[in-house]
Structures are given as C-alpha cells and as structure tokens.
Amino acid sequence: EPEVTQTPSHQVTQMGQEVILRCVPISNHLYFYWYRQILGQKVEFLVSFYNNEISEKSEIFDDQFSVERPDGSNFTLKIRSTKLEDSAMYFCASSEALTVLNTGELFFGEGSRLTVL
C-alpha cells in the first residue's frame, strides 16, 4: 500500500539553527500539506501546496518557514531559525486533488519529531 514517508523521525537541534524536514508524498497525489502537533495539543495546519506553489498557509507559517518540492518527489519544510516553541511533531500529508474536498481523506506520514533545545 502506498504511503507517505518522512525523514528524520526525530531531530534534536539548538535554538537558532536551521532544520529541514523531508517528506515523500504518495506518487500520484497532487496536494501536499504540512501540519504540526505540539505535545498534548491539537493538530495545526501550517501550509498546503499544489501545482508547485503554496495554495494556503496559516498564521503559524511565518517568514521563518518555507516549503519546496525540489525534485518532483520530495516535499520539504524548512525552518530557518528554530525557536523553543517550534518543538513539535510535524506531519506531512498528501491527497489526490479532489479527494480532500470530497472525502476529506488525507494520507499522513508518521511524523518528524523536532526538539529544539
């Protein structure tokens, strides 16, 4: 069964360092997303990406965040200068273009846990 894969599964970094989280979405999917979940809190939308550009972003997704799809398979989230409050689980998800609007089905990766010290 196709799946979304994410690397690394866990990253520990110092405050102020840059971090890149990587995702390989399901190959025939066209919409890509990043969500985060701070421990014990709700799943929070960060950004959606379609047709090689950001289609929507939340207030959380400020100038320190960026996304890229550099090679047609990977979908990356970069945090330029990490803060303590960026510590969270970051989930990548993908969906077929129309699926999410009609069935709500996002396929999530297992997440990358980011710990900022």
Place this chain on the structure above:
Amino acid sequence: RKEVEQDPGPFNVPEGATVAFNCTYSNSASQSFFWYRQDCRKEPKLLMSVYSSGNEDGRFTAQLNRASQYISLLIRDSKLSDSATYLCVVISNAGNNRKLIWGLGTSLAVNP
C-alpha cells in the same frame, strides 16, 4: 465559539461499553465532516466520513445534525484497541478556498 469544538475527555470506559462523542462546529455553511483516529504519538488516520443521512461501519456510527451544528460518533461494544484520540474534522468555506478545520480531539481509554 471555536470553529470546531470537542470534549477533550478523557473518556474511560470498560470493554463492551457503548460510548458517544460529539463535535460542534460554528460555520453553518460547512459542507463535509469526518472522524479521524489518532493513536498515541502516531499520525491521524481517516476513520469515517459523516453523511447527512448518517452512516455505519461495523461498530461505528456517525451522524450529522445540521440544525444543531454537531456531528457524533458512536462506538458500540468497545474494544481495548479502540483506545485512541478521535479527531473531528470539518471542511468549511473560507472565501474562495475550502479548508479542513481540526478539533482538539477526544481521548478514549477502554479498560479491561
């Protein structure tokens, strides 16, 4: 009023019990509704969609009440493996876009 609101629980029930969760939403124009399940420290996974007429999948029944703006999830004959957080997701219009709005989740612990 929050866009999507759930009772966080936790709900502690014995095996075999019937348990129900509600989720309220604020946007009366919301169009689609879903329940996701999230196991501890794992990714969310779609459990079931919620249709206007209500729908059932084995021990799980989902219902929508548009007049009162809530959806419900009923779990019958609960199993230990049902222990998880159940997330309500609503698709609402936001200007020209449609977006998924997530509830905080309701935690269920099924005890032997």
